[in-house]
Amino acid sequence: MKLSELTRRSWLKNVGLGLGAAAAGASFGSEEVRADFVTKKVAKRGTEYSGAEATPCTFANGKVTRPAAEIPTISETDVLVVGGGPAGCCAAIAAARAGVKATIVERYNHFGGLATGGLVVHILGHWTKNPDGSKVQVVQGLGEEMMKRLESLPNGICHREFGRNPTVDSEVYKYLLVEMLMEDNVEVFLHSWAIDSIVDDNPDPKTGNPVVKGILIQTKLGPHAILAKQVIDCTGDGDVFATCGCAYTRRLYHIGLPCRLGNLDKIKLQPGQKLPGHLIGSVTPVKGVNWVNMGGPDADGLDVRELTRLELNHRRQIWKNYVKLKNTPGCEEVFLLETAPQMGVRITRVIEGTEELTLEGARNAKKFDSCVGYGGAWGGDHIGWQIPYGCLLSKNVENILTAGRTICGAPDMSELLRVIPNCWSSGHSAGVAAAVAVKSNCTARDVNLTEVRRILTEQKAYLG
Numbered sequence: 001m002k003l004s005e006l007t008r009r010s011w012l013k014n015v016g017l018g019l020g021a022a023a024a025g026a027s028f029g030s031e032e033v034r035a036d037f038v039t040k041k042v043a044k045r046g047t048e049y050s051g052a053e054a055t056p057c058t059f060a061n062g063k064v065t066r067p068a069a070e071i072p073t074i075s076e077t078d079v080l081v082v083g084g085g086p087a088g089c090c091a092a093i094a095a096a097r098a099g100v101k102a103t104i105v106e107r108y109n110h111f112g113g114l115a116t117g118g119l120v121v122h123i124l125g126h127w128t129k130n131p132d133g134s135k136v137q138v139v140q141g142l143g144e145e146m147m148k149r150l151e152s153l154p155n156g157i158c159h160r161e162f163g164r165n166p167t168v169d170s171e172v173y174k175y176l177l178v179e180m181l182m183e184d185n186v187e188v189f190l191h192s193w194a195i196d197s198i199v200d201d202n203p204d205p206k207t208g209n210p211v212v213k214g215i216l217i218q219t220k221l222g223p224h225a226i227l228a229k230q231v232i233d234c235t236g237d238g239d240v241f242a243t244c245g246c247a248y249t250r251r252l253y254h255i256g257l258p259c260r261l262g263n264l265d266k267i268k269l270q271p272g273q274k275l276p277g278h279l280i281g282s283v284t285p286v287k288g289v290n291w292v293n294m295g296g297p298d299a300d301g302l303d304v305r306e307l308t309r310l311e312l313n314h315r316r317q318i319w320k321n322y323v324k325l326k327n328t329p330g331c332e333e334v335f336l337l338e339t340a341p342q343m344g345v346r347i348t349r350v351i352e353g354t355e356e357l358t359l360e361g362a363r364n365a366k367k368f369d370s371c372v373g374y375g376g377a378w379g380g381d382h383i384g385w386q387i388p389y390g391c392l393l394s395k396n397v398e399n400i401l402t403a404g405r406t407i408c409g410a411p412d413m414s415e416l417l418r419v420i421p422n423c424w425s426s427g428h429s430a431g432v433a434a435a436v437a438v439k440s441n442c443t444a445r446d447v448n449l450t451e452v453r454r455i456l457t458e459q460k461a462y463l464g
C-alpha cells in the first residue's frame with residue numbers, strides 16, 4: 001500500500017470515519033457504497049452520542065435556566081487547537097510534527113478562516129525591511145511551505161516574486177490545508193462550535209491560577225467535551241479564553257465583507273477610461289477573477305445584532321457596486337462570483353499576555369529573550385519585529401495559549417499583528433510550545449523556550 005493511502009486511511013480514522021470509510025474512500029466515485037456506509041454509521045452515532053441531548057432549559061418566573069448535565073467526552077488529546085484559520089492550522093500541524101497528538105476544532109466546513117472563507121486572499125507582511133534597508137522574506141517555516149505547495153497547484157498563488165506580497169486562491173488553499181492536516185494525522189472536528197471551556201476543580205499548585213482541561217463543542221447531537229493537556233485558542237475572537245477567566249481587552253474595528261468578481265479580463269475600456277479600485281478590486285491567481293476588499297465601519301464583532309445588521313448592509317452594498325460596474329460601458333460581461341461566506345471581522349478580543357508588543361517597540365526592533373516568532377508589516381516598508389512568547393500566554397490562566405489576531409498587542413500594533421503571515425508565525429510557535437509543554441509534562445508557562453526555538457528552527461521558522 002502506498003504511503004499516501006496509509007496516511008489518508010489513518011486520517012479518516014481520526015476524523016471518525018474508520019476503516020469502512022477508508023474502503024469507501026477508495027471508490028468514492030460510487031454513490032451506492034457511500035450511501036450504505038452513511039446509513040450504518042448514522043444509526044450507530046445516534047445512540048453513541050446522545051447522552052447530553054435530553055436536558056432542555058426550563059422557563060420559570062420569566063427566566064430561562066439551563067440544568068446541570070453530564071457531558072459526554074468525544075475525544076482526549078494532547079494539544080487541542082480551537083479554530084482552523086491561518087493561525088490554527090499552523091498550530092495543529094506544528095504540534096503534530098513536534099510529536100504529540102493534535103486535534104483541531106472548526107465551526108465551519110472548511111479550513112483557512114478569513115484567508116479562505118473570508119476571501120482575504122492577499123498575503124500582506126510577507127516581506128519586511130532589514131535595518132540596512134535590504135528586504136527579507138519573513139514568512140518561513142509553515143507559511144513558506146504552504147506558499148511553495150500552492151505554487152505547485154493549478155491557480156494556487158500569484159505574485160510570488162522577490163519583494164512582492166502574493167495572492168492565493170481561496171479554494172486551492174482550502175484544499176491544501178485538508179491535505180496538510182491529513183498528512184500530519186491531525187484529528188479533525190468540523191461543524192463544531194466551541195461554546196465553553198473546561199477548567200480543573202483544583203487550581204495550579206504553583207500559581208494558584210485556574211487550569212484549562214479542554215472545551216465543550218456544540219454539535220448537531222448536542223454538546224460534547226474534548227479533554228486536552230494544552231489548549232490553543234485560535235478562534236480569532238478569543239471564544240475559549242473568554243470563557244475560562246483569562247484577562248483580555250475588547251476592541252471595535254472595521255468589519256467588512258470581501259467578494260470576488262469574474263470576467264474582468266473581458267472588460268473593454270475606451271482609451272483613457274479608468275475604473276475605480278473599490279469596484280474592480282485586484283487580481284487573483286484565476287484568470288479574469290478579482291477579489292474586492294471592503295473596509296466597513298468600526299463595530300462590535302461579537303454582537304449578533306451588529307453582525308446581522310452589517311451582513312445585510314454589506315450584501316446590499318456589494319450588489320449596488322456590482323450593478324454600477326456592470327452598467328459601465330465595456331463591463332457588461334462582469335459577474336458576481338461570490339460574496340465571502342464568513343464575515344470580515346478584524347479584531348474583537350485581545351488576550352492580556354505576560355508581554356505586549358507595541359508599535360514603538362517594533363519600530364525600534366526591540367529584542368526579546370523569549371522570542372518565538374517574527375513578523376512583518378503590511379507593505380514591507382517597515383522593519384520586522386520579534387514575537388515574544390509572552391504575547392501568546394495568558395497572564396492568569398494555565399495551559400492556554402492563543403495565536404493569530406488575538407495575541408497581546410497594543411491597539412496600533414494589533415493592526416500589524418493580524419495580517420496573515422503574522423498569524424502563521426504565532427500559530428506555528430504556539431503549536432510547538434504546547435507540544436513541548438506536553439512532552440515535558442509542565443504548564444505552558446514553564447515551557448523550556450530553548451527547546452521550543454530548537455524545534456521551530458528545525459521546522460524552518462524564521463526568528464529574526
Ligand SMILES: Cc1cc2nc3c(=O)[nH]c(=O)nc-3n(C[C@H](O)[C@H](O)[C@H](O)COP(=O)(O)OP(=O)(O)OC[C@H]3O[C@@H](n4cnc5c(N)ncnc54)[C@H](O)[C@@H]3O)c2cc1C
Binds near residue numbers: 082295421423
Ligand atoms: C475584510 C478583511 C480584510 C483583510 N485584509 C487582509 C489582507 O489583505 N492581507 C492580510 O494578510 N490580512 C488581511 N486581513 C487580516 C487577516 O485575514 C486575519 O487577521 C487573519 O486571517 C486572522 O487569522 P486567525 O487564524 O487569527 O483568525 P481567523 O482567520 O479569523 O480564523 C479563525 C477560525 O476560527 C474559527 N472559529 C471562530 N470561532 C470559533 C468557535 N467558537 N468554535 C470553533 N471555531 C471557531 C473560524 O471559523 C475561523 O476558521 C483582513 C481581514 C479582514 C476581515
